[in-house]
Amino acid sequence: MKQLTVTCDLEGDMGISNIPLEDIVYLEFSKVSTKDKVIAHTEESKFYMPGTLKYWTHVFNASGLRYRTVDRSFAINVDKVISIDNVFLTAYFEVKRCTMSRRMYEDLVSEFPHLTIGIESRRPV
Template sequence: MLNLTVATDPEAISGGENIPVNKVLYISRGRKRNQIMVHTFDKIFYMTGTLKYWETFLNNSGFKFLNVDRGKTLNVEKVKIVNGIFKDAYFESEIAKLSQRCPIAYHRYNEVIKELGIMNPNIIFTGAATT
């Protein structure tokens, strides 16, 4: 199992820890240049590098990550539901008010849902299927 070494805060003042890649829901660009935010159910962690670098690294390490927006890359294996009305990916089978979600770019939505359906046929697509 591959682990990522991540910082627990944006400045790495609190140190870091190792988290398994299979706990990652999605990764996104951070507020600073070459900063990546790693989103899990429990917390957001931080790494350095570019989104493209980490997407390539994770995919070449046997995982399925898909860029769904200029600044977001999903862990396809974690997606349970895609809402076609709001263009959001969810990571739980039951969507609640506080459910984690990752927005999908409107202009890439049709392309993204095709790829998601191929990469993970267990995903449930709800709402409007196309833009």
């Protein structure tokens, strides 16, 4: 099992921890003061690591995971998505959820059409 070294708080005052890569459901970019940080969200918590969303999305994909950028600030672990709301453009996981841009939502369902199986469209006809 691959592990990722992260901090439990923004400034690293609580030290470092290792979490399994497979536990991360989505990544969130956060520019805090002048530092680029990525927040790794698991179903139970969130963790912090330096860098950019583009960098970490690339690294996770190179490690065999399937991450896709769904907004300028979010990248999701495609294998953790439970359902997608095509009206509110939201990806749902077991506990958490993540919003998407319209264009990136369309790119995602084009690449992974199985994510929309069983999801009824709530758009007016």
